[in-house]
Amino acid sequence: MKLSGAVLLALPLVALGLVAQWLLPGATARLATLLMIYVIAVVGTGVYTGNSGIMSFGHCGFMALGAYASGLVTINPRILHVALPHLPPMLHGLAGHSLWLGLVAALLVVAVTALVFGLPMARLGGEAATIVTLGFLVIVYVVLVASGNITRGSQTFFGIPSGLDPLTVMPIAALSVVLARLYKESHSGLALRAAREDDIAATSIGVNIPRERFAAWLLSALLCGVAGALLAHFLGAFSPKDFYFNLTFLLMAMLILGGISTVTGALGGTVVMFVVLQLLRQIEGGATIAGVHLPPMFGLTSIGGALVILLSMYKLRDGLFGLRELDERFADRLAAPGQARTAAGRPGTGVERLVGKLEVDGVGRRFGGLIALEDVSFTVEPGQVVGLIGPNGAGKSTLINAISGVVPASSGTVRLGGHDVAQMPVHKVPLAGLGRTFQNIRLFRNLTVLENVRAAAEAAGARGEAAVTEARAALAAVGLAEMSGRLAATLPYGAQRRLEIARALALRPSFLLLDEPAAGMNPTETNELIAVLRQIREDHSIGLMVVEHDLKLIMRLCDRIVVLNKGRKIAEGTPDEVRADPHVVEAYIGSRAAEAV
Ligand code: ADP
Numbered sequence: 001m002k003l004s005g006a007v008l009l010a011l012p013l014v015a016l017g018l019v020a021q022w023l024l025p026g027a028t029a030r031l032a033t034l035l036m037i038y039v040i041a042v043v044g045t046g047v048y049t050g051n052s053g054i055m056s057f058g059h060c061g062f063m064a065l066g067a068y069a070s071g072l073v074t075i076n077p078r079i080l081h082v083a084l085p086h087l088p089p090m091l092h093g094l095a096g097h098s099l100w101l102g103l104v105a106a107l108l109v110v111a112v113t114a115l116v117f118g119l120p121m122a123r124l125g126g127e128a129a130t131i132v133t134l135g136f137l138v139i140v141y142v143v144l145v146a147s148g149n150i151t152r153g154s155q156t157f158f159g160i161p162s163g164l165d166p167l168t169v170m171p172i173a174a175l176s177v178v179l180a181r182l183y184k185e186s187h188s189g190l191a192l193r194a195a196r197e198d199d200i201a202a203t204s205i206g207v208n209i210p211r212e213r214f215a216a217w218l219l220s221a222l223l224c225g226v227a228g229a230l231l232a233h234f235l236g237a238f239s240p241k242d243f244y245f246n247l248t249f250l251l252m253a254m255l256i257l258g259g260i261s262t263v264t265g266a267l268g269g270t271v272v273m274f275v276v277l278q279l280l281r282q283i284e285g286g287a288t289i290a291g292v293h294l295p296p297m298f299g300l301t302s303i304g305g306a307l308v309i310l311l312s313m314y315k316l317r318d319g320l321f322g323l324r325e326l327d328e329r330f331a332d333r334l335a336a337p338g339q340a341r342t343a344a345g346r347p348g349t350g351v352e353r354l355v356g357k358l359e360v361d362g363v364g365r366r367f368g369g370l371i372a373l374e375d376v377s378f379t380v381e382p383g384q385v386v387g388l389i390g391p392n393g394a395g396k397s398t399l400i401n402a403i404s405g406v407v408p409a410s411s412g413t414v415r416l417g418g419h420d421v422a423q424m425p426v427h428k429v430p431l432a433g434l435g436r437t438f439q440n441i442r443l444f445r446n447l448t449v450l451e452n453v454r455a456a457a458e459a460a461g462a463r464g465e466a467a468v469t470e471a472r473a474a475l476a477a478v479g480l481a482e483m484s485g486r487l488a489a490t491l492p493y494g495a496q497r498r499l500e501i502a503r504a505l506a507l508r509p510s511f512l513l514l515d516e517p518a519a520g521m522n523p524t525e526t527n528e529l530i531a532v533l534r535q536i537r538e539d540h541s542i543g544l545m546v547v548e549h550d551l552k553l554i555m556r557l558c559d560r561i562v563v564l565n566k567g568r569k570i571a572e573g574t575p576d577e578v579r580a581d582p583h584v585v586e587a588y589i590g591s592r593a594a595e596a597v
Pocket residue numbers: 367370371372390391392393394395396397398399
């Protein structure tokens with residue numbers, strides 16, 4: 001299904017390649033070839049930048065490495081001693097091979113480099129990662145300039161058989177688009193996009209963010225390496241500065257113009273920018289338009305290009321092509337509404353599923369001098385619904401965070417089925433069986449409703465159609481089946497809260513921890529929520545731990561209630577016991593409220 005969408009997206013390139021090869025005059029065909037090389041580079045960069053949300057200045061570095069690696073393999077042996085008189089003898093044998101071997105060499109060199117830089121870098125997100133990519137670009141440049149014996153330093157590297165057919169580049173460009181599109185929908189791509197939207201929420205559904213960042217980095221580096229090798233053969237002669245800031249900014253501009261987060265945007269932005277720049281370049285040298293003769297205007301191309309970007313960013317924050325893929329829009333029209341079916345089995349996640357009691361034992365948490373939690377202990381039996389109440393600042397959210405590992409406890413243990421989950425890496429806790437929601441909703445806002453939930457199902461081991469089926473079942477359980485195609489950010493508030501529950505449910509957890517699920521809901525929405533939670537409990541025999549201010553909700557829903565005040569547990573028992581407890585009345589409920597519930 002997704003393959004057909006990806007192929008659809010690549011079709012314009014196939015058409016362009018064919019037309020350029022057989023119909024266009026030589027100079028225009030050359031431009032089409034260059035355009036397709038840019039497409040590979042921009043779509044390749046987008047695999048990393050688009051899915052992770054991390055701007056990269058570094059991908060031209062991979063292009064440079066691809067260019068030089070393939071250059072050394074394909075350089076004409078008769079020119080070798082003129083171009084590279086000091087080349088170490090062991091590298092002499094490389095010369096004189098075909099473009100295809102050149103591409104293999106580019107892939108190898110780029111893979112090794114991407115591996116070395118990518119492993120430590122994958123831990124970084126946001127601006128820190130961007131700065132490292134910038135450093136990477138500079139390092140590659142400096143190394144190329146300094147390695148004069150192999151690269152001719154800052155001088156022009158020449159002797160590569162040049163002259164690429166459109167028909168040679170087209171299949172590679174089309175394949176890049178297909179790969180990028182498939183990656184985006186893949187398990188790794190979806191997980192990374194989820195992390196781009198909200199890293200904490202992504203971790204809470206079991207996404208190993210560094211691993212997915214690394215996968216995207218590697219794939220995008222390889223694509224850019226290929227683009228660099230092709231560009232080298234297109235140019236025939238080049239130097240390190242051809243792969244430095246000018247090219248970096250050109251490619252970034254193309255990506256931003258089209259829209260960073262989609263393959264459609266990368267593809268479309270490249271084409272639009274390329275055409276605009278070519279037109280401006282023609283006018284820059286002086287032209288006659290509709291009978292009006294224009295004088296040469298030096299700098300028009302640069303200034304015009306910059307204006308195009310500024311204008312489009314001002315008018316369209318998400319780029320010319322927005323947040324949805326072209327093929328998704330087609331699919332929306334064609335697809336019948338999906339049905340919720342019972343979920344099939346799922347392969348392992350490498351994390352043992354823990355069942356049994358949830359035991360909170362002596363948990364404490366300090367923030368500097370502030371004691372947010374102190375020595376809190378209680379047990380939730382499988383399938384039980386436990387309410388967690390207490391005044392503002394009592395430590396309820398901190399307790400949920402400590403149990404789910406998002407904010408580790410400073411002391412005490414949390415055991416699930418007898419295993420200490422506090423010892424696990426935080427992204428494995430959800431896979432072991434603890435799903436959660438957040439007091440301040442944390443959705444993947446620019447993903448669809450279905451993708452939000454599918455990300456969780458996939459992180460928990462479901463694949464392909466099975467993941468979609470499970471996601472739809474979870475959406476049906478919270479009454480959102482009809483909304484699956486909408487972007488999460490566009491849902492009404494109450495539905496957003498329910499979507500967060502569906503996302504946690506798709507993990508098939510043993511326990512769900514819900515932090516104020518009814519906050520901000522009106523009475524109708526609250527009643528719907530109670531019905532949903534009751535149903536979940538019945539259908540899935542999941543244990544629930546519900547933090548809530550709404551005492552009516554707590555009293556109606558829960559088997560047991562734990563009361564916190566100032567970080568300590570002050571009472572625990574059935575709703576009736578807690579309601580009658582004088583400590584609770586004093587600390588929280590107040591005598592009037594106690595009468596009311
Ligand atoms: P509740 O959810 O019961 O309203 P919280 O668990 O959010 O309470 O907060 C408990 C106490 O811990 C509060 O005094 C709050 O200010 C403090 N606190 C919570 N998170 C942090 C943090 N990340 N840094 C510092 N203090 C925090």
